[in-house]
Amino acid sequence: MTEIEDDRPFLARKLPLLKLSLFQARFLAEGIGSFIFVMTISLAESNCGKSAINGTTHTRNLAPIAIGFMLCVLVFSFGYISGGHFNPAVTLGVLLIRGIRIELAVAYWIAQCVGGLIGATYAVIANGTTKHIPAPQVYKNLAQYVVTAFVAEAIFTGILVTVVLHCACSSQKNNHFYGLAIGMCVLAAVYAVGGVSGGSFNPAVAFSLQLVKCVSGNCIPLMHLWLYFAAPAAGATGAAVLFKMTHPAPKETEEDKEKKAMLNAAQTLY
Helix, strand or coil: CCCCCCCCCHHHHHCHHHCCCHHHHHHHHHHHHHHHHHHHHHHHHHHHCCCCEECCEECCCCHHHHHHHHHHHHHHHHHHHHCCCCCHHHHHHHHHCCCCCHHHHHHHHHHHHHHHHHHHHHHHHHHCCCCCCCCCCCHHHCHHHHHHHHHHHHHHHHHHHHHHHHHHCCCCCCCCCHHHHHHHHHHHHHHHHHHHHCCCCCHHHHHHHHHHHHHCCCCCHHHHCCHHHHHHHHHHHHHHHHHHHHCCCCCCCHHHHHHHHHHHHHHCCC
């Protein structure tokens, strides 16, 4: 009797723990993607952003270019596994249009915040200094600019989530440009209102960078952390409402209901 050859990679054969469920793979993809994204933001802002120091002069702010293209890369890399959110606001928008289950959304939020925090910490280690740690904050941390920052974060997060929903969650979701559209949206948004609110549009990014900056000795940006959660949530909600308005739910046939029930039953296996 001949033995069946196992063509799996060596590590997969010797370490069965590497075989992840779909839920675990999605959680890991969001965590790794958020880690890389926040690390890139911190290092880019520190080395070629508006706070970077080159000798005695400030360099040009080229950080948004690196940030936007890195997001493109991450969305194309992990989008087929987890959807490539890397942003609690995006996850909220997808949840509101019923594109993701609540338990998976909560797992995404945890992975995004933990991954972002590790990425921000590693960026400090890589720089070897706590000077010029970037963190989104209200312009000059003055109270009179809080409303302006809130509006900027809400509107541009809404635009970002709108792009995600229409490019990756609509009838054109099988296109080959969604990653580029999402990354370029962030690039343009950071250049547009980065000087007003810091250009976060992402609660995980704000939380990670502000907390690491606080641990290093400057907790001033952390006083407006609530804004970087509330404003993106408002923007994501508005984007979801707009998406539902422009995409009315079609009438389900009995066959569609049966397929949906089978899909939901299959998802409970993970």
